[in-house]
Amino acid sequence: MSGKSPTQLIEELIAKEACAQLKCTSRTIQQISNDLNFPSQSFFGKYFKRGVGYSPATYKERGVTYKEKEDILHRS
Numbered sequence: 001m002s003g004k005s006p007t008q009l010i011e012e013l014i015a016k017e018a019c020a021q022l023k024c025t026s027r028t029i030q031q032i033s034n035d036l037n038f039p040s041q042s043f044f045g046k047y048f049k050r051g052v053g054y055s056p057a058t059y060k061e062r063g064v065t066y067k068e069k070e071d072i073l074h075r076s
Contacts, residue, residue: 015051018044022060029056 014036021032030042039064048056 011051015048018048018056019052019059022056029060032056 004012018036021027021035022029025032027035029044033041036044038044038047039056045056047052048059052059053060063068
């Protein structure tokens with residue numbers, strides 16, 4: 001068991017998918033937001049920043065390494 005609630009696990013999966021799309025595709029933040037079914041890019045940005053610690057634009061530009069991503073996504 002992971003010790004996480006179903007909601008936490010789903011949020012982590014969404015954050016991981018967003019990270020992957022931001023770093024590994026040329027898709028825009030708006031496209032990624034739409035793909036992940038967020039009601040708006042603004043809501044996606046707030047959700048992403050709360051979960052990952054960076055805005056989607058900063059994350060995409062900064063070039064966060066895989067290790068940093070794992071550390072970010074597993075912080076308590």
